Amino acid sequence: MSFATLNGVPVVSGSIAVPLVGMWTADLAIATDAAETGAATIVVGNLTLKGTIFRADTFAGQTRARVIGGAGGWRKTLPAKPYGSPGGVTLAMVLQDAAKECGETVNVSGSNTVGQFYVRPKDLASFTLRTFCPSWYVDVNGVTQTTAWPTTTVGTPFTPTDQRPDEGLIEIATEDYAAWLPGAQFTADTLDGQYRCFGCVYVFKTDGVARVQVLTSPDADRLLGPLHSIIDQRMSGARFFGRYRYTILTADSKTVDCTPIELDLGLPGLQAVPLNSDSISTYTPPVGGECHVMFLDGSPTLPVIVWTEGQPTMASLLGGPNPVARQGDQVQSFLPPSLLIVGTGTTGPFTGTITVANPITGAITQGSSQVSSA
Numbered sequence: 515m516s517f518a519t520l521n522g523v524p525v526v527s528g529s530i531a532v533p534l535v536g537m538w539t540a541d542l543a544i545a546t547d548a549a550e551t552g553a554a555t556i557v558v559g560n561l562t563l564k565g566t567i568f569r570a571d572t573f574a575g576q577t578r579a580r581v582i583g584g585a586g587g588w589r590k591t592l593p594a595k596p597y598g599s600p601g602g603v604t605l606a607m608v609l610q611d612a613a614k615e616c617g618e619t620v621n622v623s624g625s626n627t628v629g630q631f632y633v634r635p636k637d638l639a640s641f642t643l644r645t646f647c648p649s650w651y652v653d654v655n656g657v658t659q660t661t662a663w664p665t666t667t668v669g670t671p672f673t674p675t676d677q678r679p680d681e682g683l684i685e686i687a688t689e690d691y692a693a694w695l696p697g698a699q700f701t702a703d704t705l706d707g708q709y710r711c712f713g714c715v716y717v718f719k720t721d722g723v724a725r726v727q728v729l730t731s732p733d734a735d736r737l738l739g740p741l742h743s744i745i746d747q748r749m750s751g752a753r754f755f756g757r758y759r760y761t762i763l764t765a766d767s768k769t770v771d772c773t774p775i776e777l778d779l780g781l782p783g784l785q786a787v788p789l790n791s792d793s794i795s796t797y798t799p800p801v802g803g804e805c806h807v808m809f810l811d812g813s814p815t816l817p818v819i820v821w822t823e824g825q826p827t828m829a830s831l832l833g834g835p836n837p838v839a840r841q842g843d844q845v846q847s848f849l850p851p852s853l854l855i856v857g858t859g860t861t862g863p864f865t866g867t868i869t870v871a872n873p874i875t876g877a878i879t880q881g882s883s884q885v886s887s888a
Contacts, residue, residue, distance in 0.1 A: 517724040518558040518716075520544050526576060530556065530563070530716040534663065534696045534729075536640075537583040537652040538563065542718075544579065547572045554581045558716060558724075561691040564656035583652035587616030588640040595634045602627030605646055608634070609660065612642045620658040651696070663697035665710075674704050675725065682731030684709065687724075691716065694726045753779070754809040757820070760784070762803050767796045767828065770819050772805055790818040796833070797826035841881040846873040 518525040520542055528542035540556055540563070549570045556563040566586040570579035582589075592615050597603040606622040613620040616639035634642055643650045649662035670693055676685035684705070686694060698711040713729040758781060760772035773783040787807065791797060799805065799822035810816035831838065839845065853868045 517718055517722070518542070518556060520556050520579065520581070521550055521554060523550070523577075525556075525718055527720045528718050530558070532695060532714050532716075533651070534713045535649060535651055537588060537658075538565070538654075539583070540565070540579075540581040542579050542581065543576050546577050547575050549577055550579055554579075556581060559689060559691045561654065563654045565652075566656075584619070584656045584658060585617045587613070587618040588638065588643065588658070590616045590639050591636065592616060592634070592639045592641075594636045597632040597634070599630060602630060603632045604628070605660075608632055608642055608646070612639050613658065615639065618658055619656070620660065622660050654692075654695070663695065666693070666695070666698045668693045668698050668700040672700070672702070674702055677705070682712075682729055684728045684730055686726040686728055688726060691726065694728060700728075752812075753781075754814050755812045756808075758807045760805050760807050762799055762801055762805050762822065765789070765799045765801060767798045767830070770799065770805060770822075772807065772819075775804070784817055787817045787819050789822075790820055795829060795831050797829040799826055800824040838887070839878055840887055841878050843878050844875065845878055846875050848872050849874065 518528075518530075520540075523544045523546045526543045526545050528540065530538065530540040530542075532538040542556070544550070549572050550567050551570065552567060554565045554567045556565065563583065565581045565583045568580045568582045568586055570577055572578075592612060595611070597608060605624075605626045605628055608628060609620050609622050612618075612634070618639070620643075628646060643658070643660070647660040650658060650660050651663060652658050668690075670688070670690035672686050672688040672690070672694075674684055675687050677683070678685075688694065694711060694714050694716075696711050696713055699708060700711070701708040709728070709730045711728050712731060715727040715729075717725050717727060758779065759775040761775060763771040763773055763783075765771070768789055769786040770789055771783075771785045772787065774781045784807065789796075789799070799819075803822055803824035805819050805823070806821040807817055808820050810818060849870045849872060851870055851872065853870060855864075855866050855868055857864060
């Protein structure tokens with residue numbers, strides 16, 4: 515008797531891996547010499563999974579097939595596409611566009627926006643999912659979900675047949691396969707404490723034995739874990755070629771102390787970062803405003819402030835100490851206390867003096883069109 519079927523054909527052996535994040539995959543040998551293609555339905559007891567046959571071929575009277583969750587579209591490459599909206603670009607719009615273009619179905623929770631702009635690069639369709647939904651997964655119905663697997667509790671009988679603490683793995687014998695999906699919590703008399711499923715692998719052997727291998731540690735992904743570690747090591751230096759948003763804590767005209775806005779990026783707060791304004795001016799940015807930090811030549815030893823928001827508390831042009839007057843500013847003028855007058859009146863030429871009351875006040879009515887200020 516077969517524990518599982520693929521499109522109604524008995525499964526001889528194989529496995530189904532359901533990860534905590536991403537799409538599930540199945541590698542199955544089925545009892546037919548006719549290669550399967552297209553949509554796939556895998557039935558394992560009371561568990562049904564909807565997916566797509568990614569590839570299949572026959573050998574020695576059997577067909578070996580790789581099945582992936584959903585329509586297999588997230589592996590496709592999508593063209594670049596820009597988004598912009600004054601009211602905010604919604605996450606639903608971005609993800610549903612990507613899903614439609616690659617043939618997938620996605621369920622987007624909430625009405626969150628990603629900002630007023632979003633630039634989708636030419637990349638795998640899953641790029642946008644990974645960017646905004648780090649806990650995304652493809653469920654058993656082939657629908658992509660943008661939030662984490664729900665938390666459930668295993669309430670049906672099962673038997674732990676093996677436990678490998680060094681691998682973060684517990685092997686389970688059960689008849690309720692649908693209960694053992696990521697997010698499931700469980701305990702047993704032979705287990706020490708309560709465990710949570712962070713991914714599972716259904717294994718079907720040629721002798722008719724079926725087991726569920728449950729990963730009980732969030733870092734127990736034996737394939738992606740080492741791969742991510744290698745990628746992180748190779749890419750660790752690339753983060754210093756970015757432009758990062760910080761909040762100004764203290765500042766003067768030369769340096770800034772600031773703290774990162776996006777803590778998940780793993781960058782620390784910075785002190786005495788040089789304020790890189792320009793060659794003709796200096797200014798003091800306001801505390802509490804946003805600033806942008808870059809690293810010259812991609813070096814972690816050369817951070818600089820390249821932009822700040824808000825009106826500066828002080829600004830200086832050409833390094834001079836003298837105040838600058840603006841159009842509309844009040845001014846005072848001082849004239850000599852007496853002025854000589856020479857002229858011709860109705861009775862003939864005359865000379866005399868005028869006494870001036872100082873200072874004379876007024877306002878600047880004109881200025882240079884080449885320079886403006888607040």
